[in-house]
Amino acid sequence: MNLLIFLGTERDSTPPHPARLGARVARACARRLHAAGADHETVDPLEIDLPSPFKPHFAFAAGKAPRQLDDLANRIRTADGYVMVSPEYNHSMSPALAHLLNHFGSSLFAYKPSAIVTYSAGQWGGARAAVNMRTFLSELGCLPVSAMVHVPKAQEVFEENGGLLEGEDADRWDGYFDRTFSQLFWWAEAAARQRAAGSREAPGAFKKDPSQRNAP
Ligand SMILES: Cc1cc2nc3c(=O)[nH]c(=O)nc-3n(C[C@H](O)[C@H](O)[C@H](O)COP(=O)(O)O)c2cc1C
Incomplete structure (x- = not known):
């Protein structure tokens, strides 16, 4: 099983700005995936040069x-599932994450599962961002x-390396992450099996004409 963790922050964290909280949450995810024996890589938007002005991958010949962009498209295509790590911006998902994902066609992600992981420096853990991430x-x-x-006050839960800070209840945090990730594994395995069996061809994506989405 091969999973991609998307880190949803590209905030400037050079000193004296505070470190990106998302980095530790993504590392905490990686630790749990590793413990479960799943292969994983993290995609950091700061490491990807996106074309400016905006031009998605599928708009290039x-x-x-x-x-x-090509490399990331290939990594998305070959992944079995995704972990989307996002802070909350104005009660919505991270604009950095949405912008990065908007560069790629849905056919690269389709028929695979994702897990939503949100966090905040405050008490709500990004729960409101998570609601509209489902739609997205x-x-x-x-x-x-x-x-x-959802991880409230992430700076009080995880160390920079993704380990738990002293005093946190490891069993409860591990169980909390594993509940979501075990669902991710189940669906990722099921989808991979279905792809391998080829028993039912996946319906094609809407690629060219937006009117294909119209009701009759
Ligand atoms: C424009 C803007 C809007 C924000 N809106 C929210 C919000 O609605 N809820 C919240 O909990 N935090 C909000 N925050 C705080 C960020 O979620 C917080 O800075 C978080 O640490 C950012 O993630 P990072 O540290 O990984 O970059 C907002 C921050 C900015 C800059």
């Missing part, structure tokens, strides 16, 4: 997209599993 990820084709992870 074949072979003409910037290399980094469903439209993208990577259906979110029902369980979600």
